[in-house]
Each structure stands twice: as structure tokens, then as C-alpha cells.
């Protein structure tokens with residue numbers, strides 16, 4: 001079988017970096033992007049400096065992937081930002097930034113990836129959402145709303161892209177120690193963890209495990225689903 | 233540029249006929265209706281054609297444009313209604329990108 005081509009957004013750090021390393025270890029050719037450059041490098045990984053909500057920048061990545069590999073097998077929409085703040089204290093600029101990265105960026109990458117995947121009648125798209133959506137976590141209104149939108153997109157795109165052999169699924173992690181949640185007070189994280197069936201923090205490996213399953217060739221009949229970690 | 237784009241689109245239409253079993257009339261030209269009234273394509277066929285045309289423009293003209301358009305379903309203004317309309321629309325985007 002050909003080497004799988006896997007595009008992951010938001011790879012500079014956190015879960016995205018873990019996923020890039022994980023899929024390189026699995027033998028994939030990994031293409032990644034983030035707004036900043038990476039201070040690490042890996043054989044089998046190529047980085048683009050691109051904001052996921054920038055249409056031109058996104059198209060450049062896909063043009064390159066098409067020229068180089070002629071196809072794309074997997075897309076993992078991991079790039080995401082949050083705003084851990086009471087809604088009454090959230091500036092409009094933050095609202096726009098969160099929606100742009102989490103919703104517009106995810107949509108754009110799904111759209112462009114699907115064009116490329118469709119030529120091969122095969123593709124796997126995985127979007128990152130969060131348990132904060134079903135838990136209606138207070139203090140993160142716009143972040144939660146953006147991730148609820150990602151969930152809706154996943155469901156609708158699953159239907160629109162099914163005729164092209166593309167599946168679209170989501171994974172919803174619990175709190176994982178990355179920069180994203182660094183500013184969240186410990187008591188709040190503890191309260192969140194206590195609402196899970198299995199009360200512990202998550203790891204990037206827990207996320208990769210779910211994505212591994214969605215990416216399997218044999219998972220072709222699984223689409224439009226979201227798997228929440230920790231028993232939420 | 234228009235004749236070039238028309239022929240690029242016609243090639244993509246031909247290919248769609250061959251690979252996706254879309255029944256095509258014997259004569260194809262700029263006036264051939266694509267989508268909407270008397271159009272050759274259903275909505276999945278249209279999506280496939282638009283992507284194929286975007287990729288052909290990228291390969292042959294070296295320009296990357298998105299042929300997405302809000303007026304897809306409009307009977308009068310849709311850039312997808314005929315081969316010629318799509319060529320005009322693509323041409324305007326290519327000029328804007330230059």
C-alpha cells in the first residue's frame with residue numbers, strides 16, 4: 001500500500017505536535033501547519049506557516065500536496081484556540097478570533113481536503129471538539145459554541161461527502177495539560193474531571209487512539225460520529 | 233482567454249461523461265447547459281465538475297482559484313448555468329487573482 005498522506009493543523013505544540021510525531025511513527029507522510037514556525041523537525045514531516053482561517057494560505061498547502069503526492073488520505077483539524085473567560089468579559093475581537101480559527105478554519109480545510117480526497121474516492125477527516133460542549137461548561141461560552149459548530153459541521157459534511165468515499169468524524173477530549181488550559185484555575189479543572197465517568201485528565205495518546213480508529217480503512221462505515229473521552 | 237477556458241471546461245465535461253456515466257449530447261459548446269434548467273449535471277455532478285475545472289486551471293494556467301459561488305442555484309445569475317457562463321466566471325476570478 002502507498003504511504004498514507006496525513007495533513008494535521010495546529011502542529012507547532014500541544015496535541016497537534018503529538019499527533020504529527022505519532023503519525024510519522026506510524027509511517028505516514030505528515031504535512032502540518034500553524035501560525036508560527038516549529039522549533040523541532042522530523043523526517044517525514046513538512047511544516048507550513050499558515051493561519052487555518054486564511055483561504056489563500058490554505059489553498060497553497062493543498063496545491064503543494066496535490067503537486068507532490070497527487071492525493072490526500074487523512075485530514076485532522078486540530079488547530080484550535082480558546083477563551084476561558086466569562087461571556088460578559090469577552091471582547092468581540094476574541095469572539096471573532098475563536099470563530100475564525102475553530103469554525104472557519106475547520107470548514108476551509110474540510111472543503112479543500114475533500115476536493116483532493118474526492119479524486120481518489122477515499123478520505124478520512126477527523127475534527128477536534130471537546131467535552132465542554134455536552135457539559136455546557138460555563139466560562140467558555142464562545143469556545144464551546146465554536147466547538148458545537150464543529151460538531152454540526154461534522155454531521156452535515158459526513159452526509160455531503162459520503163458519496164465521495166470520505167468519512168468525517170469528531171473526537172471530544174477531556175482536559176489535557178497543554179497551553180490551551182494553562183490559564184484555567186485548578187479547582188475548575190478538578191470540577192470538570194469529577195463530572196467524568198473516569199475521573200482523570202486526558203492525554204494526547206488518548207486522542208490519537210480514537211483518531212487511529214477513525215483512520216482505519218475498515219472504519220469506512222463509520223461517519224458523522226463523535227466520540228467523547230472519559231465517559232462524558 | 234475565454235476560448236481556452238471553454239475548451240478546458242469541455243474537456244472536464246467529456247471526462248465526466250466517460251468516468252461518471254453522465255449522458256452527453258453529441259455536440260458540446262459554450263452554450264451547453266450545465267446546471268439548472270435542461271442542465272446535464274445533477275448537484276453531485278456539478279460538484280465534481282467544479283473541482284475538476286479548478287484543478288485543470290491550476291495545472292494548465294498555474295493559478296489557484298475557488299469557483300465556489302453563492303449564486304449556484306439562481307436560474308438567471310448562476311455561473312454554472314452553461315459552459316460559457318462558467319468560463320466567464322472563471323476568467324473573471326483568474327484576472328482578479330493576477
Ligand SMILES: NC(=O)c1ccc[n+]([C@@H]2O[C@H](COP(=O)([O-])OP(=O)(O)OC[C@H]3O[C@@H](n4cnc5c(N)ncnc54)[C@H](OP(=O)(O)O)[C@@H]3O)[C@@H](O)[C@H]2O)c1
Pocket residue numbers: 009010011012013014015016017033034035036037050051052053077078079080081101105128129130131172173174175176177178179180181
Ligand atoms: N487541551 C485540552 O484540554 C483540550 C480539550 C478538548 C479539546 N481540545 C482541542 O484540541 C485541539 C488542540 O489543542 P491543544 O490543547 O493542543 O492547544 P495548544 O497547545 O494551545 O495548541 C494549539 C495549536 O494550534 C495552533 N493554532 C492555533 N491557532 C491557529 C490558527 N489560526 N492557524 C493555524 N494553527 C493554529 C497553534 O500553533 P500557532 O500558535 O503557531 O498557530 C498550536 O500548535 C484544539 O482544537 C482544542 O480545542 C483541547
